Amino acid sequence: MFIEPRVGNRHQAQKRGWIEVICGSMFSGKTEELIRRLNRAKIARQRVEIFKPAIDTRYHEEDVVSHNATAIRSTPIQFANDMLLLASGCDVVGVDEAQFFDEAITEVCVHLANNGIRVIVAGLDMDYLGKPFGPMPALMGVAEYVTKVHAVCVQCGDIASYSFRNAVSQEKVLLGETDSYEARCRHCFMEGMKGKL
Numbered sequence: 001m002f003i004e005p006r007v008g009n010r011h012q013a014q015k016r017g018w019i020e021v022i023c024g025s026m027f028s029g030k031t032e033e034l035i036r037r038l039n040r041a042k043i044a045r046q047r048v049e050i051f052k053p054a055i056d057t058r059y060h061e062e063d064v065v066s067h068n069a070t071a072i073r074s075t076p077i078q079f080a081n082d083m084l085l086l087a088s089g090c091d092v093v094g095v096d097e098a099q100f101f102d103e104a105i106t107e108v109c110v111h112l113a114n115n116g117i118r119v120i121v122a123g124l125d126m127d128y129l130g131k132p133f134g135p136m137p138a139l140m141g142v143a144e145y146v147t148k149v150h151a152v153c154v155q156c157g158d159i160a161s162y163s164f165r166n167a168v169s170q171e172k173v174l175l176g177e178t179d180s181y182e183a184r185c186r187h188c189f190m191e192g193m194k195g196k197l
């Protein structure tokens with residue numbers, strides 16, 4: 001489990017920022033882990049702002065909601081740059097579904113962290129083809145802490161790192177749940193892809 005780093009006495013007067021990335025497949029617990037960290041920050045009376053891409057309205061217009069129905073209020077935004085203004089004056093910034101944001105998100109997160117903000121970003125590391133998703137590799141590169149979480153393969157029960165798409169669509173972006181996707185291990189993902197290629 002991720003434990004918040006303690007800032008030593010020498011730095012207590014000075015606000016220090018950093019970047020945390022939570023990545024993995026669909027159903028791996030990224031959103032639950034993001035909400036857990038943000039709730040702990042709120043308990044510590046830190047000022048928290050949470051953002052999600054405006055396109056992700058699957059469960060709720062505004063809340064970030066996990067597949068297990070845990071939820072936290074957020075601000076839907078269209079562009080990563082929107083965070084710069086909205087996050088001013090806060091201690092912690094949380095971002096869900098980061099894979100859907102434009103490439104500018106990396107620079108924005110670096111800017112916020114350089115200005116003393118703890119930035120926690122959750123997102124899919126791979127798309128339905130098993131390829132790196134959008135800005136996630138760049139975000140992992142600039143992060144101090146990267147946590148990869150795993151789902152359970154619905155085919156064999158092993159740990160799952162892949163999001164297998166059942167729906168017939170080749171669009172990179174296709175919002176969905178268990179109706180369109182399955183968490184799968186490498187072996188079961190490759191087996192499923194054989195039938196598609």
Ligand SMILES: Nc1ncnc2c1ncn2[C@@H]1O[C@H](COP(=O)(O)OP(=O)(O)O)[C@@H](O)[C@H]1O
Binds near residue numbers: 029030066067152
């Ligand atoms: N195949 C699966 N493996 C693990 N958890 C699953 C699976 N299918 C559904 N879940 C549920 O999804 C929850 C995690 O949801 P969430 O945090 O929203 O994941 P993510 O944001 O990574 O998609 C789990 O606690 C569990 O209740």
Ligand SMILES: Cc1cn([C@H]2C[C@H](O)[C@@H](COP(=O)(O)O)O2)c(=O)[nH]c1=O
Binds near residue numbers: 027129173175177
């Ligand atoms: C693999 C993959 C997923 N998506 C969509 C499907 C869901 O709406 C989100 C992921 O949500 P989660 O919180 O991680 O479960 O992304 C997509 O658009 N394209 C893909 O390749």
Ligand SMILES: [Zn+2]
Binds near residue numbers: 157189
């Ligand atoms: Zn499997």
